[in-house]
Amino acid sequence: MTEALPGWSLAYSGKVRDLYVAAGQSLETAPEMLMVASDRVSAFDQVLEPAIPGKGELLTELTRWWTERLGLPSQLAPDADARTPEPVRGRAMLVRTLDMLPVECVVRGRVTGSGLKEYQRLGSISGVSLPDGLVDGDALPEPIYTPAWKAPQGEHDENVSYERTVELVGEADAAAIRELSLSVYARAAEVAAAAGLVLADTKFEFGRDRVTGELLLADEVLTSDSxxxxxxxxxxxxRVESFDKQIVRDWLAANWDGEGAAPELPAEIVERTAARYRELIERLTGAPSIGE
Incomplete structure (x- = not known):
């Protein structure tokens, strides 16, 4: 469910995020946009019901914490907090509009999820050859960069080789986003390890500032959803005890065959997922999360 915000027009509604621009503008021309994180949760390309209470605020808090903790160039617009509409303050970020690169930058330190399935078929992930005999959860010899092509809305993203990203965005940008992704992952993994956590994998997206041309991390950064x-x-x-939406993925995989509408999430699954989101922030930051 999207919201009516005086002075703002809904420009795009995704699975879990809504983008607004100033009334009378469009995403193609607006210098800034309001990125609102909803409480919606998705898995297997399905938006599920009910939503996870407080999720939007928790993800926004985590993105902002990581950006500050790692000293990353921020997409936030000048005076973003003061100019963010009150109804969505805390789960929205007023950001500079970027020209996005059509590449999802995935870094993996462990073999699991869709990467495990690809490895079991091919012995590699996104063209990166890996040792024989790896099983779910195993650490990789070193973190690997396994990009995906960001498909148009309504289509599935597609894992691609690094060489394909060069074709998509050019050699300079392909090299830059690979280096940035691996560097940010390595630094974040160290912070996570100090909190007793393993950062198994993550994904980043990048875009260029329309005015300065600066290459920036966009959207969410190192959240429980990404x-x-x-x-x-x-x-x-x-044992694998996750602090993300794996609880939702596991329940859905066990209770839905992928046909028709996905079933409603039980209250217990919703609360356990919300609790894990909160616990992750508390473990990382050492402070109580929003809503506690």
């Missing part, structure tokens, strides 16, 4: 965080002690004991 990353897999695991408890390090549990992993050492042979």
């Amino acid at each position: 990353s897999r965080y695991w408890d390090a002690a549990a992993l050492e004991a042979g």
Whole structure:
């Protein structure tokens, strides 16, 4: 469900985020946009019901914390907080509009998820050859960059090789986003490890500022929706305890065959997921999360 914000027009509604521009403008021309994180949750390309209470604020808090913690160039517009509409303050960011690169930059430190399935078929992920015998959750010899092509709305993203990203965005930008992705992942993984967490994988998106041409991290950064965080002690004991929407993925995989509309999430799954989102922020930042 989107919201009516005086002075703003809804320009795009995605699975979990809504983009607004100033009334009378469009995404193609607006110098700024309001990026609102909803409480909606998606899995297997489905938006599920009910939403996860507080999720939008938690993801926004996490993006902003990581941006400040790692000293990353910010997409935030000048005086963003003061100019953010009150009804969505706390789960929205007023940002500079970027010309987005059509590449999803995935970095993996562990083999799991869709990467595991591709590895089991091909012995590689996005063209990166890997050792034989890896199983779910195994650490990779070193983090790998496994990009995907950002498909148009309504189509599925497609894992591609690095060489294909060169064709998509040019050699200079392809090299820059690969280097930035690996660098940010490595720094974040160290911070996570100090909090007793394993950053199994994450994905980034980049765009260029329309005025300055600066290449910036866009959208969410190292959130529970864009990353897999695991408890390090549990992993050492042979269990995977995740701090993301894996609880939702697992329940849906066990209770839905992929045909027709996805079933409604049970209240227990919703609350467990919300609790894990909150716990992740508390573990990382050492402070109570919003809503506690």
